[in-house]
Amino acid sequence: MSAPELIDPKPRIRSGRTRRKAERWSWMFMRLSGLVLVLLIFTHLTVNLVLGEGVSQIDFAFVAGKWADWWWQVADFLMLLLAMLHGGNGMRLLINDYAHSKAWRSALMGVLHLSMVVVIVLGSLVIWTFDPCPVDADMSLLPSFCEDVLQ
Amino acid sequence: MTATADATTPAGEVPSFEVTLRIRRMNPEGTSDHAAGEEYWEEFKIQAHATDRVLDALHKVKWDLDGSLAFRRSCAHGVCGSDAMRINARNRLACKTLLKDLNPAKPILIEPIKGLPVEKDLIVDMEPFFASYREIMPFLMTDGPAPERERLQTPAERERFEDTTKCIMCAACTSACPVFWTDGQFFGPQAIVGAHRFIFDSRDEGQWDRLEILNDKAGVWKCRTAFNCTEACPRGIEVTKAISEVKKALNTGEI
Ligand code: SF4
Ligand code: FES
Numbered sequence: 001m002s003a004p005e006l007i008d009p010k011p012r013i014r015s016g017r018t019r020r021k022a023e024r025w026s027w028m029f030m031r032l033s034g035l036v037l038v039l040l041i042f043t044h045l046t047v048n049l050v051l052g053e054g055v056s057q058i059d060f061a062f063v064a065g066k067w068a069d070w071w072w073q074v075a076d077f078l079m080l081l082l083a084m085l086h087g088g089n090g091m092r093l094l095i096n097d098y099a100h101s102k103a104w105r106s107a108l109m110g111v112l113h114l115s116m117v118v119v120i121v122l123g124s125l126v127i128w129t130f131d132p133c134p135v136d137a138d139m140s141l142l143p144s145f146c147e148d149v150l151q
Numbered sequence: 152m153t154a155t156a157d158a159t160t161p162a163g164e165v166p167s168f169e170v171t172l173r174i175r176r177m178n179p180e181g182t183s184d185h186a187a188g189e190e191y192w193e194e195f196k197i198q199a200h201a202t203d204r205v206l207d208a209l210h211k212v213k214w215d216l217d218g219s220l221a222f223r224r225s226c227a228h229g230v231c232g233s234d235a236m237r238i239n240a241r242n243r244l245a246c247k248t249l250l251k252d253l254n255p256a257k258p259i260l261i262e263p264i265k266g267l268p269v270e271k272d273l274i275v276d277m278e279p280f281f282a283s284y285r286e287i288m289p290f291l292m293t294d295g296p297a298p299e300r301e302r303l304q305t306p307a308e309r310e311r312f313e314d315t316t317k318c319i320m321c322a323a324c325t326s327a328c329p330v331f332w333t334d335g336q337f338f339g340p341q342a343i344v345g346a347h348r349f350i351f352d353s354r355d356e357g358q359w360d361r362l363e364i365l366n367d368k369a370g371v372w373k374c375r376t377a378f379n380c381t382e383a384c385p386r387g388i389e390v391t392k393a394i395s396e397v398k399k400a401l402n403t404g405e406i
Contacts (some may be wrong), residue, residue, distance in 0.1 A: 023370070098333055
């Protein structure tokens with residue numbers, strides 16, 4: 001009988017380490033964007049649903065009135081961007097956890113990134129190229145300041 | 152003084168009761184009723200005392216009822232960390248869990264810890280768990296010549312990592328972690344506890360090597376603070392707190 005040979009513990013298995021700081025920034029981003037999102041979303045909900053006439057006030061004129069103000073455009077754009085990046089990053093972590101085969105992983109990642117890009121691009125287009133007073137529209141549906149603009 | 156014997160429970164005798172153990176079993180070679188590798192539940196009824204632990208009940212099964220039941224244990228007193236198992240859906244040490252604390256009126260469910268491959272019955276392959284531990288280099292790393300006498304540190308410096316020195320490597324925390332169950336690459340809470348013990352030790356100089364390893368894709372950032380590990384630890388180590396301290400050191404660059 002002989003004792004089992006002791007193996008030097010130093011040579012160690014390397015895990016596939018890629019971009020060294022990426023995960024730390026992702027973690028940080030999630031906390032910070034989460035905080036900002038809480039503020040943005042609660043302001044959004046209060047202004048749209050609680051103040052004024054509440055939910056019944058929301059129509060084209062209401063939205064147009066808000067976006068005539070650059071401040072609301074910035075706030076909404078920020079909310080769109082952060083919500084998509086925050087949610088997208090969360091989905092990325094879930095895919096990393098649950099999709100084990102390479103094929104599944106790249107397929108799901110592809111769909112995720114594509115949908116993020118599409119939503120962010122479409123959303124930004126709507127926010128930044130929005131016209132509150134389209135010509136030929138029914139005047140009763142438009143915000144009050146359009147009368148000066150269109151006449 | 153004369154002792155008056157009670158008719159039902161004589162003085163000094165611990166009351167006994169019947170308990171049912173429902174054990175998750177697997178035999179890699181198969182039995183007459185079950186195919187090789189098939190997992191199934193089997194029930195055993197035993198007579199137990201209020202002072203008996205789950206480990207004693209398992210012993211009774213193995214010694215008197217079915218010698219083929221396989222489980223690990225060594226010290227039987229919560230020191231060696233061999234007998235972590237899933238008892239009534241929570242990870243505990245069989246030798247530190249009293250039957251009477253588990254509601255013996257109902258069958259007691261005993262399963263192997265989750266997330267590690269089962270070898271037989273309650274025995275799992277611990278190699279992936281140990282591999283993660285090895286990867287964080289759990290040994291003192293220093294520069295320069297060794298001092299003539301022991302390396303001194305103040306009680307306050309020692310206090311810094313006191314909690315994580317208590318780990319007995321039972322794997323209760325790692326096998327309770329939902330991230331470890333699903334993703335299969337995460338180092339797991341125990342490896343981070345093991346790293347914490349050296350990172351915050353004033354005598355050690357390999358902190359940044361270890362922190363860099365934990366900064367990895369499979370490192371601390373995978374932790375979602377589910378607190379399962381802290382709840383599971385039979386040594387009462389605040390595992391989630393230790394993990395957060397490692398995250399903080401990485402974020403601030405200060406130890
Ligand atoms: S930290 Fe606690 S639960 Fe985890 S291996 Fe160590 S003693 Fe066991
Ligand atoms: S047998 Fe040693 S810890 Fe339970």
